[in-house]
Amino acid sequence: MSYNWSEVFVGVSPTAEVEPAAAREEGRKGWFRSLKEGLSRSTKALAQQLSAILVDRIDEDAWERIEEALIGADIGVSSTVAIVEKLEQMADAGEVRGPAELVAALRRVTAELFSTKDTRIDVAHSPAVILMTGVNGTGKTTTIGKIAWHLKNVGKQPLLVAADTFRAAAVEQLVEWGRRVDVDVIHQDRGSDPGAVVFDGLSAAMARGSDVVIIDTAGRLHTQVNLMRELEKMVRVIRKQVTDAPHETLITIDATTGQNGLVQARLFREAVGVTGVVLTKMDGTAKGGIAVAVSHELDLPIKLIGVGEKMTDLQPFDAAGFTELLFSDEILKAS
Numbered sequence: 001m002s003y004n005w006s007e008v009f010v011g012v013s014p015t016a017e018v019e020p021a022a023a024r025e026e027g028r029k030g031w032f033r034s035l036k037e038g039l040s041r042s043t044k045a046l047a048q049q050l051s052a053i054l055v056d057r058i059d060e061d062a063w064e065r066i067e068e069a070l071i072g073a074d075i076g077v078s079s080t081v082a083i084v085e086k087l088e089q090m091a092d093a094g095e096v097r098g099p100a101e102l103v104a105a106l107r108r109v110t111a112e113l114f115s116t117k118d119t120r121i122d123v124a125h126s127p128a129v130i131l132m133t134g135v136n137g138t139g140k141t142t143t144i145g146k147i148a149w150h151l152k153n154v155g156k157q158p159l160l161v162a163a164d165t166f167r168a169a170a171v172e173q174l175v176e177w178g179r180r181v182d183v184d185v186i187h188q189d190r191g192s193d194p195g196a197v198v199f200d201g202l203s204a205a206m207a208r209g210s211d212v213v214i215i216d217t218a219g220r221l222h223t224q225v226n227l228m229r230e231l232e233k234m235v236r237v238i239r240k241q242v243t244d245a246p247h248e249t250l251i252t253i254d255a256t257t258g259q260n261g262l263v264q265a266r267l268f269r270e271a272v273g274v275t276g277v278v279l280t281k282m283d284g285t286a287k288g289g290i291a292v293a294v295s296h297e298l299d300l301p302i303k304l305i306g307v308g309e310k311m312t313d314l315q316p317f318d319a320a321g322f323t324e325l326l327f328s329d330e331i332l333k334a335s
Contacts, residue, residue: 005150005153005154006154007120008120008121008150008316009120009121009122009123009151009154009156010118010120010121010122010123010124011122011123011124011125011128012123012154012155012156013155035282035305035307035315035321035322035325036325036328037283037307038282038283038307038308039282039283039288039307039322039325039326039328041288042073042287042288042289042326043288043325043326043327043328043330043331044330045072045073046069046070046073046326046327046331047328047330047331049065049068049069049072050066050069050331051331051332052065053065053066053069054099054102054103054331054332058091058096058102063084063087063088066084066087067080067081067084070083070084070289073287073288073289073326074258074259074287074288074289074290074293075110075289075290075292075293076259076262076289076290076292076293076296076297078293078296078297079110079113079289079292079293079296079297082113082296083106083109083110083113086109087102087105087106087109090105090109099331099332100332103327103329103331103332106323106327107320107323107324107326107327108323110292110323110326110327111319111320111322111323113292113295113296114291114292114295114296114301114302114319115295115296115298115299115300115301115302117276117299117300117301118301119276119301119302119303119316119317120303121147121248121250121276121303121304122247122248122275123151123156123211123212123247123248124247125242125244125245125247126211127159127202127205127206127210127211127212127213127242128211128212128213128245128247128248129202129212129213129215129238129242129245129246129247129248130147130212130213130214130215130246130247130248130249130250131215131217131234131235131238131246131248131249131250131272132144132214132215132216132217132250132251132252133217133231133249133250133251133252133268133272133274134219134251134252134253134264134268135219135264136167136219137219137254138219138252138253138254138257138280138281139252139254139278139280139281139306140216140217140219140252141164141170141173141174141177141216142177142280142309143252143278143280143304143306143314144160144174144177144214144216145174145177145178145180145181146306146311146314147214147304147314148160148177148178148181148183148214149181149311150311150314151211151212152181152182152183156211156212157208157209157210157211157212158183158210158211158212158213158214159183159184159185159186159201159204159205159208159210159212159213159214160174160177160178160183160184160185160186160213160214160216161185161186161187161197161198161200161201161202161213161214161215161216162174162175162185162186162187162188162197162216163194163197163198163201163215163216163217163218163234164194164216164217164218164219165188165189165190165191165192165193165194165197165218166194166218166219166227167218167219168190170190170216170218170219171187171188171189171190174187174216175187184204184208184210186200186201186204188200194217194218194230194234195233195234195237198215198234198237198238199237199241201213201215202238202241202242203241206241215234215238215246217231217234218230218231228267228268228271231271231272232271232272235249235272248275248276249272249273249274249275249276250274250275250276250277250278250303251264251265251268251269251274251276251277251278252277252278252279252280253265253277253278253279253280253290253294254280254281255279255280255281255282255287255288255290255291256281256287257290258287258290259290259293261290261294262290262293262294262297262298265277265294265298265300266297266298269298269300274300275300275301276300276301276302276303277294277295277300277301277302277303278302278303278304278305278306278314279291279294279302279304279305279306279317280305280306281306282305282306282307283307283308288326289326291305291317291322295319301317302317302319303316303317304316304317305317305322
């Protein structure tokens with residue numbers, strides 16, 4: 001593991017650490033390299049646009065071109081305006097004089113836009129209930145398997161619930177993940193009532209003494225109102241058995257979808273009160289700025305970020321490290 005996941009989950013004892021510090025640090029460096037590679041397309045796209053601006057005097061035209069570059073990276077209009085306004089203030093105050101100072105300020109100002117809400121995952125309850133949401137193809141079921149694997153590595157006993165009874169092979173996919181990470185999966189036949197599956201899953205968790213219940217839900221298109229209402233119904237079923245649950249409602253967003261991911265997050269948040277975002281497939285996009293847009297505009301913490309298929313390719317999100325890589329030194333080298 002690249003990070004000490006006992007620090008990622010609320011409710012896990014620090015003594016649950018399973019890696020020596022040296023090995024963990026090496027893993028962290030490896031993850032940083034993976035994230036750097038994953039963000040390379042986004043970095044190169046920004047470098048190409050910003051490098052020409054940085055060799056010129058920073059005037060009104062330059063600020064407009066910086067805005068265009070940031071919007072092009074899917075940082076979003078609202079977030080971009082906030083960033084550029086702050087940079088202009090710093091420039092007027094004499095805090096930004098050259099390209100290196102501008103890039104450093106760009107990193108710092110962008111990092112400060114991320115939600116300040118807790119980026120840890122709450123598993124301090126008994127059982128803790130995590131509801132996973134998101135549209136088809138965002139990597140939701142795969143993310144569930146990886147989270148379960150990390151939970152086991154810090155001494156927790158997770159139980160998976162296959163409440164996606166709508167999509168063909170969804171149950172089979174989650175069962176396979178359960179087999180891979182050696183975690184039980186509660187499921188019924190395809191077409192079963194998702195609420196009934198959730199009820200059975202929570203009953204089983206309490207009977208078995210499971211620490212964490214992770215519920216997979218159908219990959220609902222946010223335009224399908226009836227399916228969103230079904231998700232709301234599932235939340236009501238959960239609260240009949242565990243009154244303060246779900247303790248986390250996470251949405252997986254495919255980074256390659258850009259601004260559409262922002263729309264998805266907004267509508268899921270309105271329907272079920274999303275508590276955090278898992279940003280997946282960051283290694284396949286030149287639109288890495290979507291992380292900024294989602295977190296800033298919706299005040300949602302990015303809790304996890306994925307840049308590959310391996311278990312360790314899903315890791316905690318760090319705003320400062322992310323912006324350092326997004327606005328890398330390649331921008332200065334290209335200028």
